[in-house]
Amino acid sequence: MNNPLLSTERTEVHIQNRSLLEPVMDYYRINSAHLSPWEPERDQSYFSREAFQERLELSERNFRGGQSVQLAAIDRATGQLAGIANFTGIIRGPFQACFLGYSLGESFQGKGYMSEILDKAIQYMFKEQKLHRIMANYMPRNKRSGSLLERLGFEKEGLARDYLQIDGKWEDHILTSKIRSE
Numbered sequence: 001m002n003n004p005l006l007s008t009e010r011t012e013v014h015i016q017n018r019s020l021l022e023p024v025m026d027y028y029r030i031n032s033a034h035l036s037p038w039e040p041e042r043d044q045s046y047f048s049r050e051a052f053q054e055r056l057e058l059s060e061r062n063f064r065g066g067q068s069v070q071l072a073a074i075d076r077a078t079g080q081l082a083g084i085a086n087f088t089g090i091i092r093g094p095f096q097a098c099f100l101g102y103s104l105g106e107s108f109q110g111k112g113y114m115s116e117i118l119d120k121a122i123q124y125m126f127k128e129q130k131l132h133r134i135m136a137n138y139m140p141r142n143k144r145s146g147s148l149l150e151r152l153g154f155e156k157e158g159l160a161r162d163y164l165q166i167d168g169k170w171e172d173h174i175l176t177s178k179i180r181s182e
């Protein structure tokens, strides 16, 4: 495994890359029932070894190209992949913004892992990547996601109707952003 990009109290946070193929595949296999209500519907080809490998290679290329920062947090105590945080769609110019998406493995939920990971990752996106705005959106019924964003200081900006197709259905989302404080 390459050197981590960031360290938190309980995790080492890496850019998603080829060396993480096994833990990433394990993560989606173990957590498929836990994650599927909150993610786009995916056919079996998405979960093939080749497809995972391609996405991990794309993550490395997009990081080098400044298009995304896709993170995988490895729990130091167990060596398991605890969670994923994807800062994608980085737009420069007068916007200096990106989107944030995230998930935790079921066994890591309810223990403060995502707050811990995102706290460091957001600092990195503001200080090192010099972004101004991070946008994160969630379905009104995803209470855990809403509480997490509130805890991290994201502000609600509106409700977008039929915003994303999640688990096969167009779903309204609450739009939130966090802006860098100077």
Ligand SMILES: CC(C)(COP(=O)(O)OP(=O)(O)OC[C@H]1O[C@@H](n2cnc3c(N)ncnc32)[C@H](O)[C@@H]1OP(=O)(O)O)[C@@H](O)C(=O)NCCC(=O)NCCS
Residues within 6 Å of the ligand: 034, 035, 038, 102, 103, 104, 105, 108, 109, 110, 111, 112, 113, 114, 115, 116, 137, 138, 139, 142, 144, 145, 147, 148
């Ligand atoms: C959204 C998601 C990442 C939130 O995970 P989470 O564990 O609730 O978030 P945190 O890591 O911030 O942990 C907070 C919880 O840990 C508890 N906790 C325990 N120890 C803690 C600590 N040291 N620090 C902070 N919180 C701690 C908090 O009380 C809180 O639990 P509660 O909500 O039961 O009160 C997770 O539910 C998930 O992966 N869901 C499926 C995918 C998903 O919905 N993605 C987002 C789509 S928008």
